[in-house]
Amino acid sequence: MAKIPVGISTCLLGKNVRHDGGHKHSRFCTGQLARYFDYHPVCPELEAGFGVPRPAIQLRQQGEAVRLMESKGERDYTDEMTHWIDGALPGLEHLRGYILMAKSPSCGMERIKVHNEKGRTIHRDGRGLFADALMRAYPLLPVEEEGRLNDSHLRENFIERVYAYDDWMRLNENGLTRAGLVAFHTRHKFQLMAHDEPGYRELGRLIANQKDEPLETVAERYIGRFMEIMKVHIRRGAHANVMQHMMGFLRDALSDSDRAVICEQIAAYQREEVPLVVPMSLLRMAQRRRPVSYLEQQEYMAPYPEDLGLRNRI
Template sequence: MSKIPVGISTCLLGKNVRHDGGHKHSRFCTGVLARYFDYRPLCPELEAGLGAPRPAIQLRQDGDAVRLIESKGTEDHTDAMQDWIGSALPGLDDLRGYILMAKSPSCGMERIKVHNDKGRTIHRDGRGLFAEALMDAYPLLPVEEEGRLHDSHLRENFIERVFAYDDWKRMESEGFTRAGLVAFHTRHKFQLMAHCEPSYRELGRLIANQKQEPVDVVAGRYIELFMSTMKKHISRGAHANVMQHMMGFLRETLSASDRAEISEQINAYQRSEVPLIVPMSLLRMAHRRQPGEYLDRQEYMAPYPEELGLRNTI
Protein backbone atom coordinates (compact mmCIF):
# COMPACT_ATOMS: atom_id res chain seq x y z
CA MET A 1 0.00 0.00 0.00
CA SER A 2 1.37 3.40 -0.97
CA LYS A 3 1.67 5.89 1.86
CA ILE A 4 -0.96 8.58 2.28
CA PRO A 5 0.16 12.22 1.84
CA VAL A 6 -0.39 14.10 5.10
CA GLY A 7 0.80 17.56 6.10
CA ILE A 8 2.51 18.09 9.45
CA SER A 9 4.08 20.87 11.48
CA THR A 10 7.84 20.42 10.98
CA CYS A 11 8.67 20.65 14.70
CA LEU A 12 6.69 17.45 15.31
CA LEU A 13 9.25 15.54 13.24
CA GLY A 14 12.02 16.52 15.66
CA LYS A 15 13.41 19.34 13.54
CA ASN A 16 14.82 22.35 15.39
CA VAL A 17 12.55 24.99 13.91
CA ARG A 18 10.83 26.37 17.01
CA HIS A 19 11.26 30.00 18.10
CA ASP A 20 13.67 28.83 20.81
CA GLY A 21 15.66 26.70 18.38
CA GLY A 22 14.12 23.49 19.70
CA HIS A 23 11.47 21.03 18.54
CA LYS A 24 8.33 19.20 19.71
CA HIS A 25 9.13 15.71 18.48
CA SER A 26 6.08 13.42 18.40
CA ARG A 27 7.17 9.80 18.62
CA PHE A 28 3.65 8.66 17.75
CA CYS A 29 3.82 10.61 14.49
CA THR A 30 7.34 9.52 13.54
CA GLY A 31 7.33 6.03 15.04
CA VAL A 32 3.79 4.81 14.29
CA LEU A 33 1.94 6.96 11.76
CA ALA A 34 5.02 7.40 9.55
CA ARG A 35 4.62 3.76 8.49
CA TYR A 36 1.44 4.77 6.68
CA PHE A 37 1.70 8.53 6.13
CA ASP A 38 4.00 10.30 3.67
CA TYR A 39 4.60 13.55 5.53
CA ARG A 40 4.69 17.01 3.95
CA PRO A 41 6.41 19.07 6.70
CA LEU A 42 5.88 22.81 6.92
CA CYS A 43 6.83 25.37 9.55
CA PRO A 44 4.90 28.53 8.64
CA GLU A 45 7.04 30.85 10.76
CA LEU A 46 10.28 29.53 9.30
CA GLU A 47 8.87 29.46 5.77
CA ALA A 48 7.66 33.05 6.16
CA GLY A 49 11.24 34.15 6.80
CA LEU A 50 11.23 34.58 10.57
CA GLY A 51 14.24 32.30 11.07
CA ALA A 52 15.12 29.92 13.90
CA PRO A 53 15.73 30.76 16.64
CA ARG A 54 13.54 33.88 16.53
CA PRO A 55 11.62 36.17 18.87
CA ALA A 56 8.41 34.62 20.19
CA ILE A 57 5.26 35.89 18.49
CA GLN A 58 1.63 36.15 19.55
CA LEU A 59 -1.79 36.95 18.14
CA ARG A 60 -2.95 40.50 18.87
CA GLN A 61 -6.37 41.98 18.32
CA ASP A 62 -6.33 45.04 16.10
CA GLY A 63 -9.91 46.21 15.66
CA ASP A 64 -11.68 43.44 13.78
CA ALA A 65 -8.39 41.94 12.61
CA VAL A 66 -5.91 39.66 14.35
CA ARG A 67 -2.25 40.28 13.69
CA LEU A 68 0.97 38.39 14.33
CA ILE A 69 3.22 40.52 16.55
CA GLU A 70 6.45 39.81 18.42
CA SER A 71 5.63 39.13 22.07
CA LYS A 72 8.27 41.51 23.42
CA GLY A 73 8.14 44.17 20.78
CA THR A 74 6.11 45.75 18.03
CA GLU A 75 7.50 43.96 14.97
CA ASP A 76 4.52 42.89 12.84
CA HIS A 77 4.92 39.68 10.82
CA THR A 78 1.31 39.42 9.61
CA ASP A 79 1.91 40.45 6.00
CA ALA A 80 4.93 38.13 5.61
CA MET A 81 2.91 35.25 7.00
CA GLN A 82 -0.12 35.96 4.82
CA ASP A 83 2.06 36.26 1.71
CA TRP A 84 3.62 32.86 2.41
CA ILE A 85 0.25 31.28 3.20
CA GLY A 86 -1.17 32.55 -0.09
CA SER A 87 1.69 30.95 -2.01
CA ALA A 88 1.71 27.69 -0.04
CA LEU A 89 -1.96 26.73 0.13
CA PRO A 90 -2.50 25.82 -3.56
CA GLY A 91 0.24 23.20 -3.28
CA LEU A 92 -1.56 21.33 -0.50
CA ASP A 93 -4.58 20.18 -2.48
CA ASP A 94 -3.32 16.59 -2.70
CA LEU A 95 -3.13 16.11 1.08
CA ARG A 96 -5.46 13.70 2.87
CA GLY A 97 -4.92 15.07 6.35
CA TYR A 98 -2.92 17.52 8.44
CA ILE A 99 -1.37 17.29 11.92
CA LEU A 100 -0.78 20.68 13.55
CA MET A 101 1.26 21.84 16.53
CA ALA A 102 -0.98 22.97 19.39
CA LYS A 103 -0.84 26.40 21.06
CA SER A 104 1.06 27.95 18.16
CA PRO A 105 0.03 31.41 16.85
CA SER A 106 0.59 30.06 13.36
CA CYS A 107 -0.36 26.36 13.59
CA GLY A 108 -2.72 26.14 16.57
CA MET A 109 -6.11 24.74 15.60
CA GLU A 110 -8.07 26.06 18.57
CA ARG A 111 -7.93 27.77 21.97
CA ILE A 112 -5.05 30.09 20.99
CA LYS A 113 -4.48 33.12 23.21
CA VAL A 114 -5.29 36.47 21.66
CA HIS A 115 -3.76 39.58 23.27
CA ASN A 116 -4.46 43.29 23.36
CA ASP A 117 -1.96 46.00 22.40
CA LYS A 118 -0.51 45.80 25.91
CA GLY A 119 0.26 42.11 25.49
CA ARG A 120 -2.44 40.98 27.91
CA THR A 121 -4.60 37.97 27.07
CA ILE A 122 -8.15 39.04 26.24
CA HIS A 123 -9.55 35.70 25.11
CA ARG A 124 -8.46 32.14 24.35
CA ASP A 125 -10.56 31.15 21.37
CA GLY A 126 -8.18 32.18 18.61
CA ARG A 127 -6.76 30.07 15.82
CA GLY A 128 -3.29 30.18 14.29
CA LEU A 129 -3.10 32.17 11.05
CA PHE A 130 -1.93 29.23 8.97
CA ALA A 131 -4.31 26.76 10.62
CA GLU A 132 -7.27 29.05 9.97
CA ALA A 133 -6.33 29.60 6.33
CA LEU A 134 -5.74 25.86 5.81
CA MET A 135 -9.11 24.88 7.27
CA ASP A 136 -10.90 27.60 5.31
CA ALA A 137 -9.25 26.57 2.03
CA TYR A 138 -9.78 22.84 2.56
CA PRO A 139 -12.87 22.40 4.75
CA LEU A 140 -13.12 18.67 3.96
CA LEU A 141 -9.52 17.93 4.98
CA PRO A 142 -9.15 15.98 8.26
CA VAL A 143 -7.14 18.26 10.56
CA GLU A 144 -6.04 17.53 14.11
CA GLU A 145 -3.59 18.81 16.69
CA GLU A 146 -0.83 16.47 17.80
CA GLY A 147 -1.70 16.86 21.48
CA ARG A 148 -5.28 15.74 20.90
CA LEU A 149 -3.99 12.52 19.32
CA HIS A 150 -3.20 11.32 22.84
CA ASP A 151 -6.95 10.91 23.32
CA SER A 152 -7.78 7.42 22.01
CA HIS A 153 -11.16 8.43 20.56
CA LEU A 154 -9.88 11.58 18.83
CA ARG A 155 -6.89 9.64 17.51
CA GLU A 156 -9.05 6.85 16.09
CA ASN A 157 -11.51 9.31 14.57
CA PHE A 158 -8.81 11.37 12.87
CA ILE A 159 -7.03 8.37 11.38
CA GLU A 160 -10.31 6.82 10.22
CA ARG A 161 -11.17 10.09 8.45
CA VAL A 162 -7.76 10.26 6.78
CA PHE A 163 -8.13 6.78 5.31
CA ALA A 164 -11.71 7.46 4.20
CA TYR A 165 -10.75 10.78 2.60
CA ASP A 166 -7.86 9.06 0.83
CA ASP A 167 -10.35 6.56 -0.59
CA TRP A 168 -12.48 9.46 -1.87
CA LYS A 169 -9.54 11.34 -3.39
CA ARG A 170 -8.37 8.22 -5.21
CA MET A 171 -11.84 7.86 -6.73
CA GLU A 172 -11.88 11.56 -7.58
CA SER A 173 -8.55 11.28 -9.43
CA GLU A 174 -10.08 8.64 -11.70
CA GLY A 175 -13.12 10.82 -12.45
CA PHE A 176 -16.52 10.64 -10.80
CA THR A 177 -19.06 8.19 -12.17
CA ARG A 178 -22.47 7.25 -10.82
CA ALA A 179 -21.33 3.65 -10.39
CA GLY A 180 -18.25 4.87 -8.52
CA LEU A 181 -20.37 6.86 -6.09
CA VAL A 182 -22.59 3.84 -5.47
CA ALA A 183 -19.53 1.66 -4.80
CA PHE A 184 -18.00 4.24 -2.44
CA HIS A 185 -21.22 4.60 -0.47
CA THR A 186 -21.67 0.84 -0.30
CA ARG A 187 -18.26 0.17 1.21
CA HIS A 188 -18.64 2.93 3.80
CA LYS A 189 -22.24 2.12 4.79
CA PHE A 190 -21.51 0.56 8.17
CA GLN A 191 -19.08 3.34 9.08
CA LEU A 192 -21.71 5.96 8.31
CA MET A 193 -24.37 4.00 10.21
CA ALA A 194 -22.09 3.99 13.26
CA HIS A 195 -21.26 7.69 13.10
CA CYS A 196 -24.81 8.95 12.50
CA GLU A 197 -27.74 6.87 11.29
CA PRO A 198 -29.86 9.83 10.08
CA SER A 199 -26.95 11.12 7.98
CA TYR A 200 -26.34 7.60 6.69
CA ARG A 201 -29.94 7.48 5.47
CA GLU A 202 -29.73 10.95 3.95
CA LEU A 203 -26.58 10.01 2.05
CA GLY A 204 -28.28 6.83 0.87
CA ARG A 205 -31.17 8.86 -0.54
CA LEU A 206 -28.73 11.20 -2.26
CA ILE A 207 -27.06 8.26 -4.00
CA ALA A 208 -30.37 6.58 -4.85
CA ASN A 209 -31.65 9.78 -6.52
CA GLN A 210 -28.37 10.88 -8.08
CA LYS A 211 -29.58 10.71 -11.69
CA GLN A 212 -31.60 13.86 -11.07
CA GLU A 213 -28.41 15.99 -10.99
CA PRO A 214 -25.01 16.06 -12.75
CA VAL A 215 -22.60 13.57 -11.19
CA ASP A 216 -20.11 16.27 -10.10
CA VAL A 217 -22.86 18.13 -8.25
CA VAL A 218 -23.94 14.95 -6.48
CA ALA A 219 -20.32 14.16 -5.59
CA GLY A 220 -19.81 17.62 -4.08
CA ARG A 221 -22.95 17.38 -1.96
CA TYR A 222 -22.14 13.82 -0.95
CA ILE A 223 -18.56 14.34 0.27
CA GLU A 224 -19.49 17.46 2.24
CA LEU A 225 -22.07 15.55 4.28
CA PHE A 226 -19.91 12.41 4.36
CA MET A 227 -16.92 14.15 5.94
CA SER A 228 -19.03 16.08 8.46
CA THR A 229 -20.71 12.79 9.42
CA MET A 230 -17.36 11.04 9.87
CA LYS A 231 -16.30 13.70 12.40
CA LYS A 232 -19.10 12.70 14.78
CA HIS A 233 -18.19 10.60 17.80
CA ILE A 234 -19.36 6.97 17.69
CA SER A 235 -21.03 5.85 20.89
CA ARG A 236 -20.67 2.32 22.22
CA GLY A 237 -24.36 1.81 21.51
CA ALA A 238 -23.88 2.78 17.87
CA HIS A 239 -20.96 0.38 17.48
CA ALA A 240 -23.05 -2.36 19.10
CA ASN A 241 -25.94 -1.68 16.73
CA VAL A 242 -23.67 -2.03 13.68
CA MET A 243 -22.12 -5.24 15.00
CA GLN A 244 -25.56 -6.72 15.63
CA HIS A 245 -26.44 -5.74 12.07
CA MET A 246 -23.33 -7.52 10.82
CA MET A 247 -24.36 -10.69 12.67
CA GLY A 248 -27.42 -10.83 10.46
CA PHE A 249 -25.18 -11.36 7.42
CA LEU A 250 -23.46 -14.26 9.18
CA ARG A 251 -26.52 -16.14 10.41
CA GLU A 252 -25.92 -19.15 8.15
CA THR A 253 -22.51 -19.86 9.62
CA LEU A 254 -23.16 -19.01 13.26
CA SER A 255 -24.28 -21.72 15.63
CA ALA A 256 -26.48 -20.86 18.58
CA SER A 257 -23.42 -20.91 20.85
CA ASP A 258 -21.48 -18.65 18.43
CA ARG A 259 -24.31 -16.13 18.39
CA ALA A 260 -24.53 -16.21 22.17
CA GLU A 261 -20.77 -15.68 22.56
CA ILE A 262 -20.61 -12.78 20.10
CA SER A 263 -23.72 -11.18 21.58
CA GLU A 264 -22.26 -11.43 25.07
CA GLN A 265 -19.04 -9.73 23.96
CA ILE A 266 -21.01 -7.00 22.19
CA ASN A 267 -22.94 -6.46 25.42
CA ALA A 268 -19.70 -6.48 27.39
CA TYR A 269 -18.37 -3.80 25.05
CA GLN A 270 -21.48 -1.71 25.68
CA ARG A 271 -20.84 -2.07 29.42
CA SER A 272 -17.25 -0.82 28.87
CA GLU A 273 -15.84 -4.14 30.07
CA VAL A 274 -13.89 -4.94 26.89
CA PRO A 275 -12.53 -2.81 24.01
CA LEU A 276 -14.05 -2.80 20.55
CA ILE A 277 -11.40 -5.17 19.20
CA VAL A 278 -12.86 -8.10 21.20
CA PRO A 279 -16.32 -8.44 19.58
CA MET A 280 -14.92 -7.29 16.22
CA SER A 281 -12.34 -10.09 16.29
CA LEU A 282 -15.09 -12.64 16.86
CA LEU A 283 -17.10 -11.20 13.98
CA ARG A 284 -14.09 -11.28 11.65
CA MET A 285 -13.38 -14.90 12.54
CA ALA A 286 -17.01 -15.79 11.81
CA HIS A 287 -16.77 -13.92 8.52
CA ARG A 288 -13.67 -15.87 7.52
CA ARG A 289 -15.68 -19.06 7.95
CA GLN A 290 -18.42 -17.64 5.72
CA PRO A 291 -16.93 -15.09 3.33
CA GLY A 292 -19.54 -12.84 1.84
CA GLU A 293 -19.15 -10.17 -0.82
CA TYR A 294 -21.17 -7.55 1.04
CA LEU A 295 -19.16 -7.74 4.27
CA ASP A 296 -15.94 -8.09 2.28
CA ARG A 297 -16.57 -4.62 0.87
CA GLN A 298 -17.32 -2.94 4.21
CA GLU A 299 -14.57 -0.56 5.33
CA TYR A 300 -15.98 -0.82 8.86
CA MET A 301 -14.39 -4.27 9.09
CA ALA A 302 -10.91 -2.70 8.75
CA PRO A 303 -11.06 1.09 8.27
CA TYR A 304 -7.27 1.39 8.80
CA PRO A 305 -4.37 -1.06 9.27
CA GLU A 306 -4.97 -3.32 12.25
CA GLU A 307 -1.32 -2.84 13.28
CA LEU A 308 -2.21 0.64 14.50
CA GLY A 309 -4.12 -1.00 17.37
CA LEU A 310 -6.70 1.78 17.48
CA ARG A 311 -9.61 -0.48 18.41
CA ASN A 312 -7.65 -1.87 21.34
CA THR A 313 -8.34 1.30 23.32
CA ILE A 314 -11.89 2.35 22.41
Protein backbone atom coordinates in the same frame (compact mmCIF):
# COMPACT_ATOMS: atom_id res chain seq x y z
CA MET B 1 0.31 -0.28 0.04
CA ALA B 2 1.52 3.25 -0.71
CA LYS B 3 1.77 5.60 2.23
CA ILE B 4 -0.89 8.30 2.58
CA PRO B 5 0.30 11.92 2.13
CA VAL B 6 -0.31 13.84 5.36
CA GLY B 7 0.82 17.33 6.31
CA ILE B 8 2.52 17.89 9.66
CA SER B 9 4.11 20.72 11.63
CA THR B 10 7.85 20.25 11.13
CA CYS B 11 8.69 20.56 14.84
CA LEU B 12 6.66 17.38 15.52
CA LEU B 13 9.22 15.41 13.50
CA GLY B 14 11.96 16.43 15.93
CA LYS B 15 13.39 19.21 13.74
CA ASN B 16 14.82 22.24 15.57
CA VAL B 17 12.65 24.86 13.92
CA ARG B 18 10.85 26.50 16.85
CA HIS B 19 11.46 30.10 17.81
CA ASP B 20 13.84 29.05 20.59
CA GLY B 21 15.72 26.60 18.37
CA GLY B 22 13.96 23.58 19.89
CA HIS B 23 11.39 21.04 18.71
CA LYS B 24 8.26 19.21 19.88
CA HIS B 25 9.05 15.68 18.74
CA SER B 26 6.00 13.39 18.66
CA ARG B 27 7.05 9.76 18.98
CA PHE B 28 3.57 8.58 18.05
CA CYS B 29 3.75 10.51 14.76
CA THR B 30 7.30 9.44 13.89
CA GLY B 31 6.79 5.89 15.16
CA GLN B 32 3.45 4.16 14.58
CA LEU B 33 1.93 6.62 12.11
CA ALA B 34 5.09 7.04 10.03
CA ARG B 35 4.70 3.44 8.86
CA TYR B 36 1.57 4.50 6.98
CA PHE B 37 1.80 8.28 6.50
CA ASP B 38 4.10 10.02 4.03
CA TYR B 39 4.68 13.30 5.83
CA HIS B 40 4.75 16.70 4.16
CA PRO B 41 6.46 18.83 6.87
CA VAL B 42 5.69 22.53 7.07
CA CYS B 43 6.89 25.20 9.49
CA PRO B 44 5.11 28.40 8.47
CA GLU B 45 7.28 30.72 10.56
CA LEU B 46 10.52 29.27 9.26
CA GLU B 47 9.36 29.03 5.66
CA ALA B 48 7.98 32.57 5.75
CA GLY B 49 11.54 33.68 6.45
CA PHE B 50 11.43 34.47 10.18
CA GLY B 51 14.59 32.45 10.91
CA VAL B 52 15.78 30.26 13.83
CA PRO B 53 16.08 31.37 16.53
CA ARG B 54 13.56 34.19 16.25
CA PRO B 55 11.48 36.38 18.56
CA ALA B 56 8.35 34.76 19.96
CA ILE B 57 5.16 35.91 18.24
CA GLN B 58 1.51 36.15 19.28
CA LEU B 59 -1.92 36.98 17.92
CA ARG B 60 -3.11 40.51 18.68
CA GLN B 61 -6.52 42.03 18.19
CA GLN B 62 -6.39 45.36 16.40
CA GLY B 63 -9.89 46.61 15.79
CA GLU B 64 -11.68 43.93 13.77
CA ALA B 65 -8.43 42.36 12.57
CA VAL B 66 -6.16 39.79 14.23
CA ARG B 67 -2.49 40.44 13.57
CA LEU B 68 0.60 38.28 14.02
CA MET B 69 2.94 40.38 16.16
CA GLU B 70 6.26 40.07 17.96
CA SER B 71 5.45 39.25 21.60
CA LYS B 72 7.91 41.75 23.08
CA GLY B 73 8.00 44.33 20.34
CA GLU B 74 6.01 46.09 17.68
CA ARG B 75 7.09 44.18 14.60
CA ASP B 76 4.11 42.98 12.58
CA TYR B 77 4.62 39.67 10.73
CA THR B 78 1.07 39.41 9.33
CA ASP B 79 1.74 40.49 5.76
CA GLU B 80 4.83 38.28 5.44
CA MET B 81 2.93 35.28 6.79
CA THR B 82 -0.12 35.94 4.62
CA HIS B 83 2.03 36.25 1.51
CA TRP B 84 3.75 32.95 2.28
CA ILE B 85 0.44 31.21 3.03
CA ASP B 86 -1.06 32.34 -0.29
CA GLY B 87 1.86 30.77 -2.11
CA ALA B 88 2.01 27.59 -0.03
CA LEU B 89 -1.64 26.49 0.09
CA PRO B 90 -2.00 25.34 -3.55
CA GLY B 91 0.86 22.88 -2.98
CA LEU B 92 -1.10 21.11 -0.22
CA GLU B 93 -4.13 20.02 -2.24
CA HIS B 94 -2.84 16.43 -2.51
CA LEU B 95 -2.86 15.89 1.27
CA ARG B 96 -5.29 13.51 2.96
CA GLY B 97 -4.88 14.86 6.48
CA TYR B 98 -2.91 17.33 8.59
CA ILE B 99 -1.39 17.18 12.08
CA LEU B 100 -0.81 20.59 13.63
CA MET B 101 1.23 21.83 16.58
CA ALA B 102 -1.02 23.03 19.41
CA LYS B 103 -0.88 26.51 20.99
CA SER B 104 1.03 28.00 18.07
CA PRO B 105 -0.03 31.44 16.73
CA SER B 106 0.64 30.09 13.25
CA CYS B 107 -0.29 26.38 13.50
CA GLY B 108 -2.71 26.12 16.45
CA MET B 109 -6.08 24.68 15.48
CA GLU B 110 -8.08 26.03 18.40
CA ARG B 111 -7.97 27.75 21.80
CA ILE B 112 -5.10 30.07 20.80
CA LYS B 113 -4.52 33.11 23.00
CA VAL B 114 -5.40 36.45 21.46
CA HIS B 115 -3.89 39.57 23.06
CA ASN B 116 -4.74 43.25 23.07
CA GLU B 117 -2.38 45.94 21.79
CA LYS B 118 -0.56 45.93 25.14
CA GLY B 119 0.09 42.19 24.94
CA ARG B 120 -2.49 41.14 27.54
CA THR B 121 -4.63 38.07 26.88
CA ILE B 122 -8.23 39.03 26.08
CA HIS B 123 -9.58 35.64 24.98
CA ARG B 124 -8.48 32.10 24.14
CA ASP B 125 -10.58 31.12 21.17
CA GLY B 126 -8.22 32.14 18.38
CA ARG B 127 -6.74 30.02 15.62
CA GLY B 128 -3.25 30.19 14.13
CA LEU B 129 -3.02 32.13 10.88
CA PHE B 130 -1.77 29.18 8.84
CA ALA B 131 -4.16 26.70 10.45
CA ASP B 132 -7.10 28.99 9.79
CA ALA B 133 -6.16 29.49 6.15
CA LEU B 134 -5.55 25.74 5.68
CA MET B 135 -8.94 24.76 7.11
CA ARG B 136 -10.73 27.40 5.04
CA ALA B 137 -8.97 26.38 1.83
CA TYR B 138 -9.56 22.64 2.39
CA PRO B 139 -12.71 22.27 4.54
CA LEU B 140 -12.95 18.53 3.87
CA LEU B 141 -9.37 17.81 4.98
CA PRO B 142 -9.14 15.90 8.30
CA VAL B 143 -7.14 18.15 10.64
CA GLU B 144 -6.07 17.45 14.20
CA GLU B 145 -3.63 18.78 16.79
CA GLU B 146 -0.87 16.44 17.93
CA GLY B 147 -1.74 16.78 21.61
CA ARG B 148 -5.34 15.73 21.01
CA LEU B 149 -4.09 12.50 19.46
CA ASN B 150 -3.30 11.34 23.01
CA ASP B 151 -7.04 10.86 23.41
CA SER B 152 -7.80 7.36 22.08
CA HIS B 153 -11.20 8.34 20.65
CA LEU B 154 -9.94 11.49 18.92
CA ARG B 155 -6.94 9.55 17.58
CA GLU B 156 -9.10 6.77 16.18
CA ASN B 157 -11.56 9.22 14.66
CA PHE B 158 -8.85 11.29 12.97
CA ILE B 159 -7.12 8.28 11.42
CA GLU B 160 -10.43 6.79 10.29
CA ARG B 161 -11.25 10.09 8.55
CA VAL B 162 -7.83 10.23 6.89
CA TYR B 163 -8.34 6.80 5.35
CA ALA B 164 -11.89 7.61 4.26
CA TYR B 165 -10.79 10.90 2.68
CA ASP B 166 -7.93 9.11 0.94
CA ASP B 167 -10.50 6.72 -0.55
CA TRP B 168 -12.50 9.70 -1.81
CA MET B 169 -9.46 11.42 -3.30
CA ARG B 170 -8.40 8.25 -5.13
CA LEU B 171 -11.94 7.87 -6.47
CA ASN B 172 -11.73 11.37 -7.95
CA GLU B 173 -8.21 10.90 -9.30
CA ASN B 174 -9.39 7.81 -11.18
CA GLY B 175 -12.35 9.67 -12.65
CA LEU B 176 -15.59 10.17 -10.73
CA THR B 177 -18.64 8.37 -12.13
CA ARG B 178 -22.12 7.77 -10.77
CA ALA B 179 -21.31 4.08 -10.39
CA GLY B 180 -18.12 4.98 -8.54
CA LEU B 181 -20.06 7.23 -6.18
CA VAL B 182 -22.53 4.41 -5.46
CA ALA B 183 -19.64 2.01 -4.79
CA PHE B 184 -17.99 4.51 -2.42
CA HIS B 185 -21.23 4.92 -0.47
CA THR B 186 -21.76 1.17 -0.36
CA ARG B 187 -18.38 0.36 1.18
CA HIS B 188 -18.75 3.11 3.81
CA LYS B 189 -22.35 2.30 4.78
CA PHE B 190 -21.60 0.66 8.11
CA GLN B 191 -19.18 3.42 9.07
CA LEU B 192 -21.82 6.05 8.36
CA MET B 193 -24.43 4.04 10.24
CA ALA B 194 -22.15 3.89 13.29
CA HIS B 195 -21.33 7.60 13.27
CA ASP B 196 -24.84 8.93 12.61
CA GLU B 197 -27.70 6.71 11.47
CA PRO B 198 -30.00 9.58 10.38
CA GLY B 199 -27.07 11.04 8.41
CA TYR B 200 -26.47 7.64 6.83
CA ARG B 201 -30.09 7.50 5.66
CA GLU B 202 -29.86 11.09 4.38
CA LEU B 203 -26.89 10.21 2.20
CA GLY B 204 -28.63 7.06 1.04
CA ARG B 205 -31.51 9.17 -0.28
CA LEU B 206 -29.06 11.52 -1.99
CA ILE B 207 -27.40 8.59 -3.76
CA ALA B 208 -30.74 7.05 -4.72
CA ASN B 209 -31.87 10.33 -6.34
CA GLN B 210 -28.54 11.38 -7.80
CA LYS B 211 -29.69 11.32 -11.42
CA ASP B 212 -31.87 14.35 -10.71
CA GLU B 213 -28.78 16.61 -10.56
CA PRO B 214 -25.39 16.89 -12.31
CA LEU B 215 -22.85 14.42 -10.94
CA GLU B 216 -20.48 17.18 -9.76
CA THR B 217 -23.26 18.83 -7.74
CA VAL B 218 -24.26 15.54 -6.11
CA ALA B 219 -20.66 14.63 -5.35
CA GLU B 220 -19.95 18.00 -3.73
CA ARG B 221 -23.03 17.74 -1.51
CA TYR B 222 -22.31 14.11 -0.73
CA ILE B 223 -18.68 14.42 0.39
CA GLY B 224 -19.35 17.59 2.38
CA ARG B 225 -22.03 15.82 4.42
CA PHE B 226 -20.02 12.57 4.53
CA MET B 227 -17.02 14.25 6.16
CA GLU B 228 -19.31 16.03 8.65
CA ILE B 229 -20.84 12.71 9.66
CA MET B 230 -17.43 11.08 10.02
CA LYS B 231 -16.49 13.65 12.67
CA VAL B 232 -19.33 12.49 14.93
CA HIS B 233 -18.09 10.50 17.94
CA ILE B 234 -19.39 6.90 17.78
CA ARG B 235 -21.25 5.82 20.89
CA ARG B 236 -20.85 2.26 22.17
CA GLY B 237 -24.51 1.62 21.49
CA ALA B 238 -24.05 2.64 17.85
CA HIS B 239 -21.11 0.25 17.45
CA ALA B 240 -23.23 -2.48 19.06
CA ASN B 241 -26.08 -1.78 16.65
CA VAL B 242 -23.78 -2.12 13.62
CA MET B 243 -22.23 -5.34 14.93
CA GLN B 244 -25.67 -6.85 15.52
CA HIS B 245 -26.58 -5.80 11.98
CA MET B 246 -23.48 -7.63 10.74
CA MET B 247 -24.54 -10.77 12.57
CA GLY B 248 -27.63 -10.88 10.38
CA PHE B 249 -25.44 -11.18 7.29
CA LEU B 250 -23.35 -13.91 8.98
CA ARG B 251 -26.24 -16.13 10.05
CA ASP B 252 -25.06 -19.01 7.84
CA ALA B 253 -21.55 -18.84 9.33
CA LEU B 254 -22.66 -18.77 12.98
CA SER B 255 -23.80 -21.66 15.10
CA ASP B 256 -26.10 -20.97 18.04
CA SER B 257 -23.13 -21.13 20.40
CA ASP B 258 -21.11 -18.75 18.17
CA ARG B 259 -23.97 -16.31 18.14
CA ALA B 260 -24.32 -16.50 21.92
CA VAL B 261 -20.61 -15.80 22.47
CA ILE B 262 -20.63 -12.81 20.10
CA CYS B 263 -23.76 -11.40 21.72
CA GLU B 264 -22.11 -11.77 25.13
CA GLN B 265 -19.04 -9.87 23.96
CA ILE B 266 -21.09 -7.12 22.33
CA ALA B 267 -22.94 -6.71 25.62
CA ALA B 268 -19.61 -6.69 27.49
CA TYR B 269 -18.39 -3.97 25.13
CA GLN B 270 -21.47 -1.89 25.86
CA ARG B 271 -20.74 -2.27 29.59
CA GLU B 272 -17.17 -1.03 28.93
CA GLU B 273 -15.70 -4.36 30.09
CA VAL B 274 -13.87 -5.12 26.83
CA PRO B 275 -12.62 -2.93 23.96
CA LEU B 276 -14.21 -2.89 20.51
CA VAL B 277 -11.55 -5.19 19.09
CA VAL B 278 -12.93 -8.17 21.04
CA PRO B 279 -16.41 -8.55 19.46
CA MET B 280 -15.11 -7.28 16.13
CA SER B 281 -12.43 -9.99 16.05
CA LEU B 282 -15.11 -12.65 16.53
CA LEU B 283 -17.18 -11.20 13.69
CA ARG B 284 -14.18 -11.03 11.40
CA MET B 285 -13.34 -14.66 12.17
CA ALA B 286 -16.87 -15.65 11.18
CA GLN B 287 -16.52 -13.62 7.98
CA ARG B 288 -13.27 -15.40 7.11
CA ARG B 289 -14.87 -18.78 7.77
CA ARG B 290 -17.68 -18.16 5.32
CA PRO B 291 -17.16 -14.87 3.45
CA VAL B 292 -20.14 -12.66 2.69
CA SER B 293 -19.38 -10.43 -0.29
CA TYR B 294 -21.36 -7.46 1.07
CA LEU B 295 -19.42 -7.50 4.34
CA GLU B 296 -16.17 -7.97 2.45
CA GLN B 297 -16.73 -4.55 0.90
CA GLN B 298 -17.36 -2.75 4.17
CA GLU B 299 -14.60 -0.39 5.33
CA TYR B 300 -16.03 -0.73 8.84
CA MET B 301 -14.50 -4.20 9.03
CA ALA B 302 -10.97 -2.71 8.79
CA PRO B 303 -11.06 1.09 8.37
CA TYR B 304 -7.28 1.43 8.93
CA PRO B 305 -4.29 -0.90 9.45
CA GLU B 306 -5.02 -3.34 12.25
CA ASP B 307 -1.56 -3.12 13.81
CA LEU B 308 -2.18 0.50 14.80
CA GLY B 309 -4.20 -1.07 17.60
CA LEU B 310 -6.76 1.71 17.63
CA ARG B 311 -9.73 -0.52 18.42
CA ASN B 312 -7.85 -1.96 21.37
CA ARG B 313 -8.42 1.33 23.22
CA ILE B 314 -12.02 2.27 22.40
